[in-house]
Amino acid sequence: xxxxxxxxxxxxxxxxxxxxxxxxxxxxxxxxxxxxxxxxxxxxxxxxxxxxxxxxxxxxxxxxxxxxxxxxxxxxxxxxxxxxxxxxxxxxxxxxxxxxxxxxxxxxxx
Amino acid sequence: xxxxxxxxxxxxxxxxxxxxxxxxxxxxxxxxxxxxxxxxxxxxxxxxxxxxxxxxxxxxxxxxxxxxxxxxxxxxxxxxxxxxxxxxxxxxxxxxxxxxxxxxxxxxxxxxxxx
Numbered sequence: 001x002x003x004x005x006x007x008x009x010x011x012x013x014x015x016x017x018x019x020x021x022x023x024x025x026x027x028x029x030x031x032x033x034x035x036x037x038x039x040x041x042x043x044x045x046x047x048x049x050x051x052x053x054x055x056x057x058x059x060x061x062x063x064x065x066x067x068x069x070x071x072x073x074x075x076x077x078x079x080x081x082x083x084x085x086x087x088x089x090x091x092x093x094x095x096x097x098x099x100x101x102x103x104x105x106x107x108x109x110x
Numbered sequence: 111x112x113x114x115x116x117x118x119x120x121x122x123x124x125x126x127x128x129x130x131x132x133x134x135x136x137x138x139x140x141x142x143x144x145x146x147x148x149x150x151x152x153x154x155x156x157x158x159x160x161x162x163x164x165x166x167x168x169x170x171x172x173x174x175x176x177x178x179x180x181x182x183x184x185x186x187x188x189x190x191x192x193x194x195x196x197x198x199x200x201x202x203x204x205x206x207x208x209x210x211x212x213x214x215x216x217x218x219x220x221x222x223x224x225x
Binding site: 032036038041042043044045046049087097098099100101102103 | 114116144146153154155156159201203204205212213214215216217218219221
C-alpha cells in the first residue's frame, strides 16, 4: 500500500472548517483513500473514503486532486467533539490490511 | 456504519495469567477480522488478520503462541493473551470487515493492564 504523509498536528477554531491534508504521491490506480479518526481511548471511527471523485457524507467531505497524489478531508463546521487523531490511509481494493501511520492530531479551539 | 462490539472495555490481570478479549460484529457478517495493539502516544499496529474458519496470519514479530486468535464464526473473533506480562499492557482493538471488502469497522478497544 502507498504510504501517506500528514502533518503531526493542527488547530482549528470551533465553528470553522477544518481542512486536513494528506499526501499520497505513490498511490496506484486501484488504491482507495480512507479517512478514520480516533478520539482518545476509543477505537477508530470510519469517516469517508474515495477513489478519484470527491465525496461527501454527513460527517465530512473528501477532496482528491486530479493526479490523486494528495487529498484533503474537510470537516465543514468543527465542534469540540471533533478533537481527535485523524488518519489518512491508502489501501488497494481487495488488499486485506489497513495500515495506520501517525496521523494528524486535530485540536478544536473554543 | 456497522457496529463492532468489543468486550471487555478494560481488564486488569495478574502477571502469568491469560486474558480473553471478544470482538463481535453485531449487524453484519465479518469474513475478516483484524487485531491491533496500541501503546500510549503511538499509532495502531496490526498484530494479525483472521478469516472465518482459517488460521490467523500474524504480522512479523508477533508471537502466535502468545496471542491466540480464534475466528470460529462470522460474527465472533477472540484474542487470548496467554501468560500475560506487564509489557503486554496495552490498548487492544479489533476491526471487522464484511464480504464487500471495502470498509472495516472498529471495536471500542480493550485496555489491558497486567500487574
